[in-house]
Amino acid sequence: MELPVLIAKGLIILVIFGITLLIATYSTYAERKVAAFLQDRIGPNRAGPWGLLQPIADAGKMFFKEDFIPSQASKWLFILGPCLAMLTALMSSAVIPFGDSIRFSWDNVNYNVNLQPIEINIGVLYIFGVVSLGVYGIMVGGWASNNKFSLLGAIRAASQNISYEIALGLSLIAILMMTGSLSLRAIIDEQASFFEWNIFTQPLGFVIFLTCAFAECNRTPFDLPECETELVGGYHTEYSSMKLGFYLFAEYINMFVSSAFISALYFGGFHYPFMDLVNGSLENSLGAVAGHNVATAIGFAVFFAKILFFIFFFMWVRWTLPRFRYDQLMNLGWKTFIPLSILNVVVTGAGLLYDFKYSTWLIATVMIVLAVMSMARAPKRQVVPQ
């Protein structure tokens, strides 16, 4: 790789890393604020204007809390747990294409650098590999605590993550079949025109993927690893101070990565409607290079708007839905989502065979019709006055 490209890449990595951490940090603030607003409260507003310094205050508190390691815990594994969780969360953001490309010239040579920290053509596979490693952070943490309840929590978390990963992968396979590539950039480029966004071609796959992404992030309604009614803290019961902070922070980074992943896979990534027109007019008015760069910047902003919306959506769901029971969770994962995603793959394959992209709408339509019929046939529930 030539030097200018290397420098540009380094800058891109720095910027994206910084934005990732910033968004993850402020997600904690946003979560409290969104929670408050959804519950007709106001939320943090003391530290700084509108409470904007709250994450910093929280971090300060985390740092000054007692850093406690149980005497019977295996010390190094205990420290390794949160590091693993954080590491895997951060690693998975490396292959997401955050924008089109930046053009610049250096010594009269033109360069075109993609806005993507690492360009590998197996991006989806990489993310799945790294995300599945995330279970180790939880398992190691729960195991090293040398606390039976933590271990139980860790086992629950692991079994949940693994069972939802299967459906997550299977629902994605339909997209991979349609694109014919494992590269995230290829998947995004496939969705260049608005009605070819995968949300329109894969409605069922999207619902499955979204739900499984919630479960993978351990977010409500699937936050059983740390379900306080049954577990008192779950796998991180023994953790305190910044080590606990790492676990919680990793959750927010996971949420960011999932949001990026959802918007890249189903909502066209950095594409937006009438993008061609905007790009064309920009390149006409500003010149090819500057116009392209501005268009890239707009795409970057659009992508982040989508990500922020999904982060908001994660919070919105968290403060709406009650938690699943553990057996319901397992039933949903194994008995509902895995068969449904296999069905989705089969129907998508059949559609591809006959060159019909919107084939999975068939399943969706059939399900809606069945549901309406069942509603019409079901006897009205009687409310008996006492």
Next chain:
Amino acid sequence: MQLTNRSKQVSNKEMTLAEKMYLPAVISGLAITIRHFFRKKPTIQYPEVKKYLGPVYRGHHVLKRDEQGRERCTACGLCAVACPAEAISMVAAERQKGEEHLYREEKYAAVYEVNMVRCIFCGLCEEACPKQAVYLRHDRMVPVFQERDEFVYGKDKLVEKMDDRYIRPANSEVKATPTEPSLTRAAT
């Protein structure tokens, strides 16, 4: 026994397919919460914004002066007798020559103390007072204190200033200003 008319019969009926799919219920739930997101918040930012609590609210004690600035209290002790919490104590003294502009009658309270830890703000003292000298202000709360030597309020904190006289509105629709800067911390 029926307490409300909102109770519903619990039903274990099997769910229909639409209910089993969860999604309609999930979406309607999300719609409900997002409506709350944009709703006006009922929260009052307490230390900065204070709600008017009405003319009958019983707050900070005040020892009234009359129009000429003379203290009305004659140290009769009826307030102390009426006080169920025994928070009020006083020492009476005789008015000397030349002090007529300070005290309204021959006897006055040299020391008048309200123990704010004991006071329950029942308002019996103001009912007992024959001279209309003690009142519980409707527009001012007793500020928070942290130190032990702050909780006995002497005449320095109780006797009203002539430029800040306390008037309780006879008409309940009159609203006194509910916020005051002095409320945040005890002026020591």
